[in-house]
Amino acid sequence: MNHLRIKQQLEQFLIEDIGVHDISTNAIFPAHRVGEACFFAKETGVLAGAEIIKTAYQLLDPTLQVDVHVNDGEEVTNGDIIATVKGAVRTILTGERVILNMLQRMSGIATMTNQAVQIMQPSNTKICDTRKTTPGFRMFEKYAVTCGGGYNHRIGLYDGVMIKDNHIAFAGSIRQAIKLVRHQLGPMVKIEVETESEAEVNEAIDAQCDVIMFDNQSAETIAQWQKLVPSSILTEVSGGITLENLSLYRHVEVDFISLGCLTHSVQSLDISLGGM
Amino acid sequence: MNHLRIKQQLEQFLIEDIGVHDISTNAIFPAHRVGEACFFAKETGVLAGAEIIKTAYQLLDPTLQVDVHVNDGEEVTNGDIIATVKGAVRTILTGERVILNMLQRMSGIATMTNQAVQIMQPSNTKICDTRKTTPGFRMFEKYAVTCGGGYNHRIGLYDGVMIKDNHIAFAGSIRQAIKLVRHQLGPMVKIEVETESEAEVNEAIDAQCDVIMFDNQSAETIAQWQKLVPSSILTEVSGGITLENLSLYRHVEVDFISLGCLTHSVQSLDISLGGM
Amino acid sequence: MNHLRIKQQLEQFLIEDIGVHDISTNAIFPAHRVGEACFFAKETGVLAGAEIIKTAYQLLDPTLQVDVHVNDGEEVTNGDIIATVKGAVRTILTGERVILNMLQRMSGIATMTNQAVQIMQPSNTKICDTRKTTPGFRMFEKYAVTCGGGYNHRIGLYDGVMIKDNHIAFAGSIRQAIKLVRHQLGPMVKIEVETESEAEVNEAIDAQCDVIMFDNQSAETIAQWQKLVPSSILTEVSGGITLENLSLYRHVEVDFISLGCLTHSVQSLDISLGGM
């Protein structure tokens, strides 16, 4: 992640929670009181966002000392110490909630992504995300997906072309839609086409798109369509895939399966601050 | 919600997704092409965030016409039309994803909150939220909780005092912690104390705090402690409550039960844009 | 005060004054020229904002050395050195005006608040502020009030309920207004009611609000009404109180007296930079 953007967004997040000041902590702890605490896991999962602890505390108080003991992408289990913090007690407590909110959500995403990755073993199919992220929080969520072993689809509407049913309907055909788009594209942008029938798959292949999405199809159908596609074109399965039904797609040999639930319906990983 | 803040944050959210421009849509649809579409529910739940549709589209293009058919807090079921939009097809498609991401997450929260509210019927205990929200998105999530029939706990660290175990440990006693805090408080701030034993409950009562939290206790313990508290002090149950175990607390007669999961581990409500 | 917000606002304040650059100082002093100077009081008053000196100079140049000799809330008199600064002369001079503008205004507020606090001695009545602050500068002004021994009323419209005459008129009665509000409040928000007659005071007591304000009443009337209010409800006097008439209210035994003039009509405390 771009460190400058992390800092800018963290400032905003910390101000959202702290406002004019943390009245409880400032009333009870004097400014000079120092202490030590640690962030530790309370359940098993994959960590994402360890850098947040350091950056957030440094924004609040550059003299706070943070040691991170687990790398992003590594597994933690109940009781594992993720990081230790030493310094002003006020700062440690004031930053706690925002840091936990980020760590827990990001690690929840990494953990769920990793479960999806495990389910797909030993196939070569990769797990990827979607644009169904929490507004304002996309960079962190997409990064968390990679910590879990997943891959990022488009960052936004600006860095890849996705031709959907209503684009095709308006253009008249997949071929025509791709032609319109290619007419405006520089050398570095890929074109993906959503397909809903074998005819569309064939049309997309003929039009030489970069990626073909099989949208909302059964595993059987997908397995058949996949055989039609040359290796120079990537394939993606999307639409209604969850951890529950994911294993059905293990043998279809597509390149990517994208799961919206990785970012829109995730359980936080239980992480806590303690030992102070 | 403060309309000015909605607009400011929506601008940021839309720019996060659109970047320099929506290459797919702009390549295929000419600027003058108009159309009509609707946002509709694909499953049963409680709506939250209808105002977002209007505000987001007006930021992108003030000539777009948006009619909202369901109010926040009302139930929708599969197929219900939430809003219709008429105007430039480019704008309708470009704004779609951000609007859906907000509506789906907010309605997911409202729906889960409402389930919690239903479980607590017919007791007088109210459901409330926590500060365990997605960073940068708290205003929307806390509002969604109220759409589901829940109540808001503190907005942040600045608008209420919460005295926790480490505050008490440092101050020496609940009484001393409250004294320290009250010494700095104006007339409009409430003090809540986390208690973990009957002795602490009694101490908190003596010290005349405004709210007592029973932290991580069994329903039986809570029922007993609740009887000790005079009606002038509000009570709150917190810690590890989920939709699964919530019904255990239906008969304990506390004033509020707070659930972190309402905002940190929620399923999106399935909503879609269609009919164009 | 939240250090992150201090920094963000100071950046804005310094840029407001410096613009593209300080032409006078940059033309005369070479970049490498170092010097030493001090901020000192030119009249007697209570200091507020010492932290500003350090933070402002560190934003402009982290190598500048600032030593603060007086704590916020302490009295200074003519000639007292508040802080000494060593480092690049350019930076010392370029930051001077903004720092003085803040220190002087904040210390003026602390001084006036302290005068009010002294006037109320030896009663238990506390002095508090209002929302009548300079737009964009509220956090600093409310903090300055506490440096002078005063207390903060609401931070804004979001962290406390104030039921005024037109709310009551529309709702039909104080009881009905409180009922409407309480129906939407979580556990941590207080309700204050403005009263203008004994009947209203009694109604507010019956409706169990948290704070009763006696609005624009004579000291005699207030003394009488105060006797009606149980100790579980706080009382506040407001409306047209100044340092001139404040002593009239010394014996009325209310909990708080709020003064708009503390923030809307204050004299700066005379502070200067010298000795370079």
Add this chain to the structure above:
Amino acid sequence: MNHLRIKQQLEQFLIEDIGVHDISTNAIFPAHRVGEACFFAKETGVLAGAEIIKTAYQLLDPTLQVDVHVNDGEEVTNGDIIATVKGAVRTILTGERVILNMLQRMSGIATMTNQAVQIMQPSNTKICDTRKTTPGFRMFEKYAVTCGGGYNHRIGLYDGVMIKDNHIAFAGSIRQAIKLVRHQLGPMVKIEVETESEAEVNEAIDAQCDVIMFDNQSAETIAQWQKLVPSSILTEVSGGITLENLSLYRHVEVDFISLGCLTHSVQSLDISLGGM
């Protein structure tokens, strides 16, 4: 004032006060309730900032109707209606405090400036402001000075050169300081020199600066020095001038007298919202 900057700063000011929402007003008034109210003066003074009423309300709700009846710079007396507002009661009440805070402070400045202008009648000496403004609020305060008949000195450190004692000391002489500065200036920047002795006045005249400031001198001294200065150089009196001692300088015939108190120690003009 630059309308774009007014809007940007008003957004910030309104969000400072409203936060996530106005809980009192939203709980009592339904969204559809409309009403009418007016801003009126409660004492005599000079109005400044009428445009704020319109702009602030339009930011909150473009359907609100605002009619302004008094122009900036005109006198108002107790009971004069400044503006009437029609529309959603919620919006009228939610915006009230920020608008009043601005109007009252700006009109307080205009009124005090006007008093200074009256005191100087019938001389040709003009009243002007300083950089001793409230941080973040300078544009509004400097504009208010012009509404009262005053003039603006430098906007900041970037649009005019002011050579002070420590500049002169370092450069070696006024002549040398001006030479250093002029060496770096384009055609559009003026140079003012602070003088504290007749010798300095003569040196400044010889060095052909644009403005000479007589710093902290008695009226008699100033009257003498003024005679030395050719009409091609403007003169300014500064330092410790208040409304109380201003009349002493009525006959010294300088071009400008600057008063820091116009912006750092002003009484708000009493203005209220009523009639709803």
Add this chain to the structure above:
Amino acid sequence: MNHLRIKQQLEQFLIEDIGVHDISTNAIFPAHRVGEACFFAKETGVLAGAEIIKTAYQLLDPTLQVDVHVNDGEEVTNGDIIATVKGAVRTILTGERVILNMLQRMSGIATMTNQAVQIMQPSNTKICDTRKTTPGFRMFEKYAVTCGGGYNHRIGLYDGVMIKDNHIAFAGSIRQAIKLVRHQLGPMVKIEVETESEAEVNEAIDAQCDVIMFDNQSAETIAQWQKLVPSSILTEVSGGITLENLSLYRHVEVDFISLGCLTHSVQSLDISLGGM
């Protein structure tokens, strides 16, 4: 271009020029004075940025009426009227310079791009831009390139992979560098490789990158290398190409030629505001 970003950046640009206010125009023209003026070309070129005129003036004053007579990408010649503006003279004059600065620079870029496109006729080679843009102004400059008939290369470091010499040196080989990158890429990102020898071209082909750049080579060399590359891989020529030497590459049959000078060394197109 994303209309929301245009507005945000235009606000910043207008405030950069106008500051607190346009002293000249406000002093001379009364607020109610209306007039009419037009933007017209003073030399031949390709227009880019017509939308700026409307958006900028609407930010300053929504009642101003702007009619645009030429579309982006169309040729204008000396005397051609690009747009007419009616409304407050103050606003017309205050916005003039920023609008012209944008129109002139963007049209300069479009014109130079178009000259490059003409030079490459009748080959199929497309002209594209680079990341050598003016910081903060990239969106406008990249859009202007498309108005001139050119294409956009990467928007930034985030939407495409470019493997350069130092990447290759560190990774050990092109194959290894691509492997490292591909290991982290989702389905929608393209990989371009800079090549400086025939061996590198062959290695890049073997490694199946998406685009091969021939960096700083003679037209003859490029023509040879181009023959090695299969049609499934795009080719780009880059490095030191200007309008002067561009025609040398007309017959090399590559897909794209990128020119840094289109954005880093461009002549403004002469456009003026007149007729008022």
Add this chain to the structure above:
Amino acid sequence: MNHLRIKQQLEQFLIEDIGVHDISTNAIFPAHRVGEACFFAKETGVLAGAEIIKTAYQLLDPTLQVDVHVNDGEEVTNGDIIATVKGAVRTILTGERVILNMLQRMSGIATMTNQAVQIMQPSNTKICDTRKTTPGFRMFEKYAVTCGGGYNHRIGLYDGVMIKDNHIAFAGSIRQAIKLVRHQLGPMVKIEVETESEAEVNEAIDAQCDVIMFDNQSAETIAQWQKLVPSSILTEVSGGITLENLSLYRHVEVDFISLGCLTHSVQSLDISLGGM
């Protein structure tokens, strides 16, 4: 330049280019890899913006070590090392493009300005800039002009009065326009008048403006008009001056010649990062 504004704008510029992250570099270089590189000139010119290298890299990573070997305003020739950088290779490469874009453009402006300054030798006429700058980048461009030996005209519309033909036409005469303006000006603002005939020059002299501009006149005419102007009024030549025709004005003895081309039509100076 104001260091705080440099940092704020650099943050924006770096985020514009880096977005969520630099995918190429992060995929190939591990975080701990350190290296060394240098910025060096590839052609002869005048350097401007050396401070940018340090500030940009410190924003990205405070541990990066930057040593600058050439001062702004000094000449560099092909091969000259401007600065060396040591530290994380990722950071060195990620910041490269934005730094080069700034250095190259700013040095291009300094170089062109210096050429103009050389052409005017040995006259006393100074070269100055205009407001024809790239929107959002003005502070950097105006600073670069001074590095080349030029001077800055107005920063914007707020720090100097320029009376143009349409101001004069509306006011009725130059005298009347100046009177209107002077009526609103404080002591520190200069007035410049554009003149297009000898009569206008004489009128401007009579009205005692501060600067007279000879707009779009031949060198002969200017030489004549210049003789009319007393030494207390500065003169400026403007309109269509380029490096090609500048020498024609060497003997006209005006104070300033302003060139729009210095900022609107400049060639970048070729600078590169290498040696890693």
